[in-house]
Amino acid sequence: MNFDRLKEKLEILADAAKYDVSCSSSGSTRKNKKGALGDSSASGICHTYTEDGRCVSLLKILLTNHCIYDCAYCVSRSSNDIKRAAFTVEEVVDLTINFYRRNYIEGLFLSSGIFKNADTTMERLVRIAKKLRLEENFNGYIHLKSIPGASDDLMQEAALYADRLSVNIEIPTESGLKLLAPEKNRKDMISPMRYIQKGIVQYQDEKKILKKVPKFAPAGQSTQMIVGATNENDLQIIKVADHFYKNFNLKRVYYSGYVPVLEDQRLPSLTTEVPMLRENRLYQSDWLMRFYGFKAEEILDPNVPFLDLEVDPKLSWALRNLHQFPINLQTAEYQLILRIPGIGVKTAQKIVSARRFQILTMDHLKKLGAAVNRAKYFIDFNAGNAYLKYLTDKNFRKLLIGGSSSKFHNQFSQQLSLF
Amino acid sequence: MTTLLYDGSFDGLFTAVFEVFEYRYKDVEIASRERFHQENIFAVIHEVITQPDKSERVLNKLEQNIGKEGVNKLLKVFLSEDPDLENLILSAVKQSVKHPEKNILENFADSDVLKISKICKSVDRERHRMTAFVRFEKMQDGVFFSKIDPDFNVLPLIRKHFYNRYQDQKWMIYDLRRNYGLLYDLATCDFFYPDEKIDINNYQQKFHDEEKSYQVLWQRYFTKTNIVERKNMKLHIQHVPKRYWKYLTEKW
Ligand code: SF4
Numbered sequence: 001m002n003f004d005r006l007k008e009k010l011e012i013l014a015d016a017a018k019y020d021v022s023c024s025s026s027g028s029t030r031k032n033k034k035g036a037l038g039d040s041s042a043s044g045i046c047h048t049y050t051e052d053g054r055c056v057s058l059l060k061i062l063l064t065n066h067c068i069y070d071c072a073y074c075v076s077r078s079s080n081d082i083k084r085a086a087f088t089v090e091e092v093v094d095l096t097i098n099f100y101r102r103n104y105i106e107g108l109f110l111s112s113g114i115f116k117n118a119d120t121t122m123e124r125l126v127r128i129a130k131k132l133r134l135e136e137n138f139n140g141y142i143h144l145k146s147i148p149g150a151s152d153d154l155m156q157e158a159a160l161y162a163d164r165l166s167v168n169i170e171i172p173t174e175s176g177l178k179l180l181a182p183e184k185n186r187k188d189m190i191s192p193m194r195y196i197q198k199g200i201v202q203y204q205d206e207k208k209i210l211k212k213v214p215k216f217a218p219a220g221q222s223t224q225m226i227v228g229a230t231n232e233n234d235l236q237i238i239k240v241a242d243h244f245y246k247n248f249n250l251k252r253v254y255y256s257g258y259v260p261v262l263e264d265q266r267l268p269s270l271t272t273e274v275p276m277l278r279e280n281r282l283y284q285s286d287w288l289m290r291f292y293g294f295k296a297e298e299i300l301d302p303n304v305p306f307l308d309l310e311v312d313p314k315l316s317w318a319l320r321n322l323h324q325f326p327i328n329l330q331t332a333e334y335q336l337i338l339r340i341p342g343i344g345v346k347t348a349q350k351i352v353s354a355r356r357f358q359i360l361t362m363d364h365l366k367k368l369g370a371a372v373n374r375a376k377y378f379i380d381f382n383a384g385n386a387y388l389k390y391l392t393d394k395n396f397r398k399l400l401i402g403g404s405s406s407k408f409h410n411q412f413s414q415q416l417s418l419f
Numbered sequence: 420m421t422t423l424l425y426d427g428s429f430d431g432l433f434t435a436v437f438e439v440f441e442y443r444y445k446d447v448e449i450a451s452r453e454r455f456h457q458e459n460i461f462a463v464i465h466e467v468i469t470q471p472d473k474s475e476r477v478l479n480k481l482e483q484n485i486g487k488e489g490v491n492k493l494l495k496v497f498l499s500e501d502p503d504l505e506n507l508i509l510s511a512v513k514q515s516v517k518h519p520e521k522n523i524l525e526n527f528a529d530s531d532v533l534k535i536s537k538i539c540k541s542v543d544r545e546r547h548r549m550t551a552f553v554r555f556e557k558m559q560d561g562v563f564f565s566k567i568d569p570d571f572n573v574l575p576l577i578r579k580h581f582y583n584r585y586q587d588q589k590w591m592i593y594d595l596r597r598n599y600g601l602l603y604d605l606a607t608c609d610f611f612y613p614d615e616k617i618d619i620n621n622y623q624q625k626f627h628d629e630e631k632s633y634q635v636l637w638q639r640y641f642t643k644t645n646i647v648e649r650k651n652m653k654l655h656i657q658h659v660p661k662r663y664w665k666y667l668t669e670k671w
Contacts (some may be wrong), residue, residue, distance in 0.1 A: 003632050007639055014643040032583050039583040045551050046658075048669055050645040053654030060644065098633050099640075101563060101588055102555045104668070137587070259648050274648055354527040364528050 001094065010095070012085040016065040016076050017111055020145070020168070021054070021224060021254045031139070038100060038107075038140035040163065045106055058109040058141060059099050063087055063124060067113030071181035072264045073170070073229045076113045080262065086115070092128050093136060100140050107141030107163075108132070118149035118188075126154055129161035141219075146196075149188040155195050164219040164251070167193050172240045176230030179266055196221055197248045220251035227282060228275040229258040229267060235305035238285055242296035245289065255282040281307040288313055291345055292338050310401055315341040318378060319397055326380035326388055329360050342375030359383065374400065420446045425467040425505075427451040429497055432505060433474030435467040436512050449505035477512065484515045489524050495542040496535055498572045507535055545569050546576045553581070554668045555590060556634075557627040563590040566619065567666065574601055574610070582608045593617055634668050641669035 032039040046055035064086035065076040075082065096108045110128060114121050125144050132138040143164040146155060158165060167189050171177040174186050196217055203216035223244060225237060241253040257279035260270045285307065288294035292314070299313050300306075301320060308316040318325065318341045327336050329351060337348045350368045354360060359382050366372045376387045377400070390396055421444050425431035435449045442465075482490050493511060496504050510531040514523040526532050548569075555563035563585070567574075574594050578601055581592065585603065593600035599612045664670040 007636060010636055011639050011643050014640050018644045018646055032586055035586050037585065037587050045547075047551050048641065048667060049655055049658040050641070051652060051655050052646045052649035053651045053658060054646075054649075055658070056641070056644065059640070095636065098629075099637060101585070102557070102633065102637070102668070103553050103565070104637050259646060261648075276649065350527055353525045357521075357526040358528050360528070367533055368527060 001091070006091060006095075009085045009087055009091070010061070012083055013062045013065060013087060014060065016113075017060050017062045017109075019075070019256065019259060020060065020109075020111060021256045033137070033139065036137040036139055037097070038138050040106065040139065040141045044141075047104055047106070057106045058143065059096055059105045059107070060109040060111075061087070061092070061095075063092065063110060063112035063121070063128070064115050065113050066115045068116070069114055069181070069183050071170075071184065072262065072266050073180055073226055073258065075261055077262075089124065089128050089131060093131050096132060096140075097136055097138065100138070105140075107143070109143040109145075111145035112147065114147060118147045119151055119154060122147045122150035122154045122158070126158050126161065129158065133161045143219075146192045148184060148192065150192055152192075152195050155192050156199065159196055159199055159217040160214055162217060164222060165192075165196055165217050166222045166224070168224040169240075170224065170226050171230055172225045172227075172232045172237050173230065176232060180229065193221060193223070193248055200249065220249065222250060222252040222254065224254040224256055226258050227255050227279055228272075233305040234278070234282065234285075234307045235300045235302065237282060238289075238296050238299055241286060242289065253286060255279050255286070277309050278307065281309065281313060285313045288317075293335055311397075312341075314339070315374065315400065319400075322391060322396075325378045325391060326385070327378060328380045328382070329365070330355055330382045340375055340378050342371035342373070342378075344369075420448070420462045421465055422455070422462045423447065423449045423465045423467050424452045424455055425449060426469055427453050428469060429494070430471050430474040431467060431469040432497065432508065433477045434470050435505070436509055437470075437473040437477050438465070438467060439509065440516070447509075449509055451505070454502075481512065481515060484519045485511075485522050485524050489515075489522060492524060492535060492539050495539045495576070498575065499538045499542050500572055501538055503534075504538075507531055507538070511535060542571050542573065542576070545571045546573045548663065549573050549577050550580050552663050552666045553577075553592060554666055556668075557630045558625050559627055561589060561627070563588055565590070565592045566595050567592060568595045570662075572597060574599070578608065578610075595619075638669055 044057055046057050048056045050056060062076070064084070065082070066084050066086060067074075067076045067078055070077045070079050074080075092108070092110065096105075099105045100107065108128075110125055112121050112125060125147070129142050129144060132142060141164075142162045143166065144158050144162040146158065146165050146167045148167060155165070169177075169186070169189055171180055177184060177186055199216050200220065203213060206213045225240065227237065237255070244250040244253055257275040258268065258272075259274050260268055260272050263270060285299045288299060289296060294314075294317070298317060307313055311319070318339070324339070327340055329337065334348060334352050337343060337351055338345065343351070347369045351360065351365075354364065354368065358364075361381060361383060362372065362376065362385070365375065365379070376385070377390050377396070379385060380388065390399060393399065423435040423438060423444075425435040432449065432451075438444075439447055439449070444465075448462075478490060481493070485492075493508050496507055501507070511523065514526075514529070514532075523529075524532055524535065527536060549567060553565045553567060555565045558564050572594075574592065574597075577592070581590065581601070582603060587605075589604055591600055591602045595616075598616055599610060600617075602609060602611050659667070659670075
């Protein structure tokens with residue numbers, strides 16, 4: 001193997017893949033077979049973090065950054081004058097295995113520019129996954145990015161060897177996509193997703209009856225949307241995400257704040273800041289939908305279709321729904337306790353378990369890990385709570401922001417621990 | 420006041436716990452011989468001789484009351500090397516004997532239980548970080564070697580993880596601070612305790628020929644996958660605290 005050439009390719013093709021944020025390795029269990037390599041556990045492991053604070057769990061690369069298309073937001077687009085490179089199948093396999101053996105990564109996340117047509121490209125991606133599984137006996141995580149327009153047969157094969165598949169819909173609205181990626185169409189992007197979704201449902205049915213069914217995309221599907229490249233609002237984005245969660249059983253929707261790297265009149269100028277706080281708020285909203293039992297319609301007020309940048313979406317919901325508070329810690333249902341600002345899933349569980357032993361006080365709440373500076377205004381204890389008088393105060397919002405906004409201002413990322 | 424001195428082993432500790440009940444000691448503390456400095460000159464010393472059958476009886480009883488998971492939590496407290504670990508464990512056992520029908524480890528409003536739960540959280544975090552931050556380096560003899568120096572004694576907690584993961588390569592994880600390690604030789608996966616500290620001078624000269632190349636590839640990957648426009652070192656350091664950097668190939 002020519003090491004210098006390989007290094008150069010890796011630099012180019014990692015650089016080109018870095019804007020894709022859907023890189024988690026969770027949600028799949030692929031037990032190691034005796035004497036083989038690798039084991040995927042459901043929780044996933046971040047082996048390191050980049051200097052921008054994102055987790056590195058997978059070797060995330062493009063197979064090639066040659067592309068016949070010219071999507072405005074993409075560095076690999078054909079009209080962009082950059083160095084091009086392409087890995088061979090063997091090179092990708094070798095890098096994956098050797099990185100995995102050293103415990104650098106959980107597996108591979110492979111995506112690609114479209115170098116000839118959808119099927120030729122997809123076929124190459126599938127070949128890599130197949131070689132890893134069948135020849136190298138590799139049981140680590142494999143995430144393949146499906147190529148829009150790839151045929152059902154190839155998607156079928158991909159799902160047999162990969163843990164997760166994704167098609168990035170990139171631009172949340174159809175009109176936005178038309179503007180920035182005129183050669184792509186939404187139908188081509190969605191049809192492979194539909195195919196995989198059907199396959200997954202069928203797999204789950206068969207598994208109920210038969211013991212041994214080959215795994216079919218066990219970690220499901222995910223997608224990614226670029227935020228801020230076109231002028232959609234947050235309500236639209238959340239609605240699209242909700243639609244995918246509900247109708248495609250998507251495991252994750254990722255939001256990627258647009259990083260202006262290309263000059264194009266259709267795009268925000270190069271001096272535009274990356275909308276990181278907005279991106280963070282979208283992730284927080286997404287969490288509310290997936291773990292806190294919030295409905296998409298509850299998160300945003302249709303009259304104000306953008307997320308509040310000053311307060312997190314749960315607090316924002318609470319401020320719009322003060323009549324739902326205070327919530328009694330000793331008696332309220334778990335689902336309601338989850339809605340108290342400053343109380344996360346773990347703390348809520350602890351509360352429900354500790355209150356069986358004794359009557360809880362503010363002091364306990366602090367010890368159980370709640371962000372009491374926010375939570376204290378929304379809670380009733382059996383022994384009463386002096387802070388409740390502020391709940392009806394006209395300036396309540398101000399009071400709250402005064403106490404908590406600084407923390408949110410310069411530190412934003414999708415991987416912040418939320419709430 | 421009676422002080423029970425034990426040999427520092429897990430079985431020794433639970434033998435001591437057994438004897439607290441056996442001799443009905445009321446005002447009592449347990450301390451490991453190695454770490455014991457007599458401060459309370461009025462304390463009566465009771466030397467504990469480790470007896471696995473005694474410790475097993477306590478552990479079995481505990482498992483009935485607080486489940487496997489509960490016993491596992493106490494093991495984590497033991498591995499935390501917390502100065503107060505013996506007495507936290509004793510407190511938990513006492514409470515559990517008093518309320519056998521409840522899982523007393525869920526009574527988070529009790530200060531000892533809360534401390535146990537906090538310690539478990541820290542140990543779990545360290546355990547998780549070790550599964551993430553172990554970096555193997557391939558040696559001339561084909562063994563993938565890794566050195567660690569965790570704040571808590573987590574090697575026993577990561578054995579299964581690495582055993583499941585790497586079955587077709589020989590590997591070794593060595594705890595520099597505690598001077599013992601784990602070795603998988605394609606057949607068994609066991610702890611080893613060298614008589615002398617493993618010498619890691621000239622260590623790089625014993626690398627396999629291809630090792631340096633893959634390290635460089637990984638370092639280049641790490642650099643290139645960063646988005647400069649989003650650089651946020653504060654967040655970076657929050658995720659990868661500096662004390663771990665010495666493990667990490669990408670932080671060369
Ligand atoms: S098809 Fe994909 S790789 Fe090609 S320009 Fe569009 S987004 Fe980029």
